[in-house]
Amino acid sequence: MNLKSHSKEDRFAFLAEWYDPMAGLLRKYQLFFYPREGAVEMYDVKNQKLFLRKTKYKDLHMEDLFVGNKVNVFSRHLNLIDYGDQFTANRLGSKKERTLALIKPDSVTRIGDVLETIYSSNLIVTKAKMVKLSWSQAADFYVEDQSKPFFNNQVQFLSSAPVVALELMGDEAVSVWRRVLGPTDSALARREEPQSVRAQYGTDVIKNVGHGSDSFAAAARELEFFFPSSIGCGPANTAIFTDCTCCILKPHAVSEGLAGKILNSISSAGFEISALEMFSLEQVNAEEFLNVYKGVVPEYPSLVTELCSGPCLVLEIHGIDAPQKFREFCGPADPMIGRHLRPSTLRALYGKDKVKNAVHCTDLPEDGELEVQYFFKILDG
Template sequence: MEERYVFLAEWYDPVAQLVRPYHLFYYPKDGSVEMFDVKKQQRFLKRTKYDDLHQEDLFVGNRVTVFSRQLNLIDYGNMYTANKLGSKEERTLALIKPDGGTKIGDVFELIHSSNLIVTKAKMAKLTWSQAEDFYREHQSKPFFNNLVQFLSSGPVVAMELIGEEAISMWRKLLGSVDSAAAQREAPQSLCAQFGTDGIQNVGHGSDSLAAAARELEFFFPSTIGHGPSNTAVCTDCTCCVIKPHAISEGLTGKILNSISAAGFEITALQMFNVDRANAEEFYEIYKGVTTEYPNMVTELCSGRCMALEIHGTDTPKTFREFCGPADPEIARQLRPNTLRALYGTDAVRNAVHCTDLPEDGVPEVQYFFKILDG
């Protein structure tokens, strides 16, 4: 029999205000999909080729879009799928410490090249008390206060990674917690390249499944509003959103590096799964103005996106110029070094959204970091 994977998925029907369950079938041989309505016990979508869904998108907890319908993958649909795709799949916390702030793009590129997926990300500033709580297993050790002081000294970037043996893979990428030992044992590791000692060592990784569960809950709690706050300042800023297609194409690190290399300061960063209603609201000013509006909405809610607060004087104007014309083909001819020229595909899948009008910079940042993260 032809190989196929089955997931139990849920779709929120905004008209009926009901959550509807489906079985989503994916055929890796040709990338086709099929859907079965669990409640009505009938086929909802016949087998159809669908190029926008890939095998790496299929894991429990992810949100995928199939023909403009957002589906939450809540469980495996059969034992074969669970054994094939989930047997070695793990989640872990990857933390970039304050001394790794200038290396965020490099870390994202390294994660992507290692076949790990970033499913959540957030820049946060820990209080002393929060840092104590995070490192509480080291409370009796002599270096505890130094550890807490350093972790609370500046912004950190917390990420949830998912992938095959993600815990050991991320710790291997980090190298030894002692930077000197890392330089001897694994000179290409992050700690070896960018670390200073056993505390200022760029990153942290969970050391077990239990630790990963606790540490992920610390940064990404199931109860909204209970985790560390984001770092958005919401003054003298503009908004940039790395679009879902760029995230799935592994361009996040390259885009972050390009932004930093151009001299822009990223003062807040967070991944979001935007639903259609929020996407329509965010893009409302384009409704009736551009014919691309419906497709822009569909793209923004098609998967994970990353919102950035870019801080600085006159930033909305200068960053808008740095992003380039909305159509990447035009950008490549007129301004080949802009973000959309380098990483965009077409006028909708153009790598990034950026604030167009200076007066909209703060409201757009607030929409993501105050309203959606509220």
């Protein structure tokens, strides 16, 4: 939506929830956004008083405003749970949908290419997790196909190796993602939809890159399977926790649509991504994780702010001497220095400055397993 089209009186209102980790409470606010001024305002629903007076805030945009999204306002992760008034519902209540994109075992190594296609289709990734399904779990997922002749082959393939589950959000996401995938039969896709994902990377009817929910109801059911609302349920992550190092694609890189390019660079360099998951960190978690830099690196406060400013994509990189080799591949913390001395490193290619430098990587070899455990055992426990 073009901001120039808004009238001077436009003000969009949402009901938002924020979990206060210090008090252990779920707090409710009315969030107001003024597009012409780029300003936000918050009202505490329970206490019936102004919480944040009208303040300019450059990191919130019209495209962020839809029910079901999580937005960051001054380091608070707010879940937008409903429209705050009829005007907002009429103007912004649109065709926004969620759908499941499941990347099958044959294309997990091509996850970067798939993400590139997703971003170019005006869809955004709001959740992501690499998992390894058991035969029983795969059969449960495909339960509606159990009477079909290909059921056993389908279940066997899906449970043969890790898969990556993605929650996609966007206008008519269900139909858009299925159109991006193309016909189920990869050979047919090459004849009829040569630009589709299955035409480019698929092999046959079973090894066909991915799965897409076929309806809004199916999407809700399938997303609950991989991303259940009950903590501790659902398929487990694939972290190995040995001979590993941690890589975090920072929020700015994710929001700028660089995740696909960065993952492609990592894979092209020969690194094995053995676990992957999207996290939205609260400030207390970011401070805890980056505590080793407190009082040591002058950018520490800014690093914390960046890390909890939006979703980040966390990877476990597996291999011999992984911390040292991957740290070298990431390059100097300052991308400007990297572009002069080591222009092919990740931070030189995708970073902006010492804070928004595309990726965090484990600095000390002995911390590799600890950093991986922080995300894939503690936060995903």
